[in-house]
Amino acid sequence: MNWFKYSSPQSFFPVAGKLVPWFGALAAIACAAGLYIGFFVAPTDAQQGEAYRIIFIHVPAAWMSMFLYLVMASWAGLGLAFNTRLSGMMASAIAPTGALFTFLALWTGSLWGKPTWGTWWVWDARLTSELILLFLYFGFMALQAAIDDPRRADKAGAVLALVGVVNIPIIYFSVKWWNTLHQGASVSLTKAPTMAATMLTGMAVMAFGFWFYSIAAALVRARCIMLERERASEWAADYARGSA
């Protein structure tokens, strides 16, 4: 299989179109299952009562915010290295969804912090570095929007995205490197999780749901970007006529 075949927007466009409903359906199923586990299977927390149920969106959203940034930066790096048009389109397509999940991580964290810590916000290392991640996404989108030529916008955005990658390990390890009000990781690669199995399952299923959702949303947005940027091309005009 020649993977470079799919690096042109023209051949990737229909593939992405076929994938979207599948990832959308998987996202709906996983989120429904995750919410069921989160609200009806997982027990009440001994210390936090029902407030802890925010975990089922807070942690998956925070994971997605970092993961999507890495995926976005990878596409951006590929674009700089190989100068493929698709790479820049994919990076731009991921950014708003990444920003969305970053905002949700901060928002749900704030609503969780108030009843458990007694404050909506503190300038500790975890919260601050996550806020910087939100500004990196906004900066990436603003920089791209400010440059008329899409290829130059891709390159400028790619440099910003790659420099910003340094923030991801800072977010992840912030709870280890500094004394933070935010708790340490309950789930990590090196230790057994320190939480009830049903809580962990609910969180993992929701994470898959958000993951599938992000793929679907990014593919739909990538298709929009392809239609916008390739509007002078024959295939885009043909597609528009065909879908009338």
Add this chain to the structure above:
Amino acid sequence: MNWGSLENFLAMGGYAFYVWGSYLVTLGLLVAEIVLLALRKRSALARLRLHGTAAQGDR
């Protein structure tokens, strides 16, 4: 987890504002993103149909 009644479920053990505030905003933003994407695709297609055949080669 058995909530017993709908009121108990909605009350979330006194944390209704925080729990539902998190879930409803999440739901709202995801729905908003889906709607915005649908509108964006529609306008991209409308623009293509408007200019597609008439302005070949003209960006």
